């Protein structure tokens with residue numbers, strides 16, 4: 099099957115590479131020739147690096163690089179069996195390209211979006227034949243991150259879901275099907291990793307370095323929340339938080355933080371601007387954490403139970419099942435363990451008690467324990483058998 103990718107930026111170029119490495123002919127389209135040239139150079143560089151590492155033979159390298167067709171016109175998508183759109187995150191622009199695409203491709207061609215924050219139903223509404231519309235959400239960098247969220251919209255046919263899930267799994271990716279709800283799985287469940295860390299900082303309980311130390315040294319996470327936000331970019335991370343907050347009708351669980359907003363407003367985006375929560379300029383000394391074990395344990399447990407509460411909500415609201423949440427968080431954002439397996443290990447009664455403590459201390463809706471957690475704890479049950 100010929101695969102089309104629309105948009106050759108960060109995500110599109112990566113998705114096109116994944117498809118080509120899995121034996122497909124790929125048409126990569128972008129309105130901007132400079133972006134296309136950059137994507138092409140990136141592909142050549144990356145595929146040659148795999149040859150140097152011994153992961154690919156010279157013949158495979160030639161075959162993969164020969165599989166790409168770079169184009170500035172959407173008409174080149176004509177013979178594709180699947181087109182994945184990865185252009186600017188703007189519903190009006192996406193609508194216009196989906197209408198154009200539908201007039202070019204065959205009636206059996208599946209049309210997908212890699213959107214992070216728009217609903218798949220809203221994008222699909224532009225199509226005449228909307229049962230072929232689906233969300234295929236890759237993570238950055240697409241060639242390296244194993245998770246792909248597959249998001250059927252209310253319009254999507256069961257056949258489309260099955261075909262896409264099968265195809266993405268054949269690309270050696272972990273495909274997890276989830277509901278068309280804001281943030282899908284990862285961008286919803288991960289919110290407290292940032293939000294609760296920011297809250298702990300704002301309350302003056304600990305500084306950035308200490309919170310990061312607690313989550314990495316005690317929690318076993320690869321990166322602390324502030325290091326990670328600086329890596330993602332505070333502009334990008336704040337935009338996701340604000341979008342999830344608005345999309346959930348301003349549920350206080352997702353309330354953005356003034357600290358992050360001010361950092362964003364100041365241009366302290368993180369690594370890319372040389373300054374975020376930390377100073378990345380040459381010669382700058384990173385602050386040392388206060389390595390108080392008791393404080394570290396408090397920080398880690400508070401953030402972890404909030405993550406577990408959010409993961410539980412995704413299961414409670416049928417976004418996906420417990421296995422799906424755990425796969426998503428380990429394969430999409432490298433969490434050291436699946437959150438719900440982690441909860442099983444700690445004991446759901448213990449987790450619930452910690453959330454209830456926060457709820458009674460603060461009296462804020464943000465800390466309300468999820469009903470499913472209460473139900474399972476009461477019945478002495480677990481998420482996983």
Ligand SMILES: NC(=O)c1ccc[n+]([C@@H]2O[C@H](COP(=O)([O-])OP(=O)(O)OC[C@H]3O[C@@H](n4cnc5c(N)ncnc54)[C@H](O)[C@@H]3O)[C@@H](O)[C@H]2O)c1
Nearest residue numbers: 105107108109128129130133184185186187212213214238
């Ligand atoms: N960057 C991430 O980490 C990430 C992760 C997952 C999903 N996404 C989603 O993927 C999509 C793309 O994000 P990105 O970060 O790759 O963006 P990007 O800005 O790097 O690339 C977008 C590309 O689309 C091109 N483009 C814009 N309008 C076009 C049109 N009408 N036809 C053809 N090409 C057009 C632009 O020239 C640009 O090269 C967005 O929907 C975003 O929400 C991004």
